[in-house]
Amino acid sequence: MHEPKGRLTDIFNLTTDGSGQPQSVLMLDQLTHVPEVGDVLQVSDRNLSIAQVDRQRMRSCLTGWPLVGLGSIAVLVNAPTEELKPLARYPNRLWVTWKPKADLPWHFKTVDLPKFTRLNEDWNAHPNDVGLRLEKSGDELIARMKPNPYAYRQYDNVPEIAVRFVNCSKYRVTPVNDEGWYSGQCRFSRLAPEWGEFYEISGNTQDNMNFTHWIKMEGVGAKHFHFYLKDETLEIKAQDWVLISES
Incomplete structure (x- = not known):
């Protein structure tokens, strides 16, 4: 332990x-x-x-x-x-x-811990944006949001960014927000490096510890992507992702 x-x-x-x-x-x-x-x-x-x-x-x-x-x-x-x-x-x-x-919590009692890789090295969602917008078509899911210009000045005049997930098999939006994460309501509380970031999580992601329903799509991608946003958390199973800046 x-x-x-x-x-x-x-x-x-x-x-x-x-x-x-x-x-x-x-x-x-x-x-x-x-x-x-x-x-x-x-x-x-x-x-x-x-x-x-x-x-x-x-x-x-x-x-x-x-x-x-x-x-x-x-x-x-x-x-x-x-x-x-x-x-x-x-x-x-x-x-x-x-x-x-x-x-x-569970992660103190196992040696099979998931590994977190932060993906948003030079960008992030706006810390006060509550308007996550999702678009899906076939096996592709696009998550649209405002960028954070406070920490990343290159986004000062960029109104929106989009993260496109390819070969997506399923996704869900859970109600875990920052207060929930800090108070231990997320299964990765005290385990994920930081709140408010975008991760790929490998290993045992303990999906059954959150009861939010998954929405199925047509792809077969199995990588677990996890994005902590202001009022919610986006979880995706997909093959890959790409960032799109829209001016």
Whole structure:
């Protein structure tokens, strides 16, 4: 079984609470899972029970800056800051793990993990576009959307882009949005590198974990393409894809 982990980036002190216990805040990023109150954090040789979790997480919707894992959160532990502070000074940051109270998601319990290849290296859909438009003909599916000119300036004057999938066997649009992804509603939450990207996913894609109906087409392509959009997620089984910019 894989352990959840995160990277310790900073530790600072809070005023002692009414019980007289010391309070330290640990900043964690590059999370593979979001810890809960009561989970036991393993920091170097210390086991620290988490007393509080700040769920504010940083995102990168407009800037295009990379968001690794689930962003950055703060956890509160009842331990003296002066004893913990040196742990945040490791040259390459210190990776920490924790023992959750609740069951972990499926991907922590298997070695047969899917692999994600990001396909949109120099383009993306507009972060606020809710108008995904699909056209299908025979074994071809075209997904039309507005481009993101904030992160990719070459699309400043391009009103629409289209992704054409060839030899498409089936597709579906699921209701998983960004909030659902961050809260663990997607089967690839905490597993896909980032929200809001376009991936080819190889290996076991666990399609039966989402109950959205597939729409069949005339092709036989079997590659799994996965596009996280603002209010939905597009999943396609096809042979290949190509990007079309329309002026």
